[in-house]
Amino acid sequence: MRLYPGYVLRTNHKTPIFEVIEDTSKSVDMIMPACNKWRYLVDYGIENHRNCIDNVEEVLERYELNHENFGNPLNIFQKTSISSDLKLEQLPCDSKAGDNLLLECKMDVIGAVSACPMDVNAIAGSKITDIMIQILEK
Numbered sequence: 001m002r003l004y005p006g007y008v009l010r011t012n013h014k015t016p017i018f019e020v021i022e023d024t025s026k027s028v029d030m031i032m033p034a035c036n037k038w039r040y041l042v043d044y045g046i047e048n049h050r051n052c053i054d055n056v057e058e059v060l061e062r063y064e065l066n067h068e069n070f071g072n073p074l075n076i077f078q079k080t081s082i083s084s085d086l087k088l089e090q091l092p093c094d095s096k097a098g099d100n101l102l103l104e105c106k107m108d109v110i111g112a113v114s115a116c117p118m119d120v121n122a123i124a125g126s127k128i129t130d131i132m133i134q135i136l137e138k
Ligand SMILES: [Zn+2]
Pocket: 034, 035, 036, 051, 052, 053, 114, 115, 116, 117, 118
């Protein structure tokens, strides 16, 4: 999926939460749920692998929030699609270093971000990379 300027992301109650100002990421996925410990254990036989749910819960713990309090993630720099034979495809994203997604908050937000630690399939280019988050004041 590709977001575009003016696209409004909404909460589960349809309240505008973010407006897209710029998207050069070329790959934003809203199909795949965040990875969790069961994803690595069931699909790859790996125990105790770092995962996005644990990463986000560690940050949100101070607000007494956990993954039950938020929906599926906005997977920036992740490319998931449905193939012509209706299979879910996780593909290397088309983004390159320096690409970004600029969002304007439309309400107060408690945000948590995980640089997905997926290193066993192609979705993150089979390697973990850093991401940079900037919060700008208007
Ligand atoms: Zn992840």
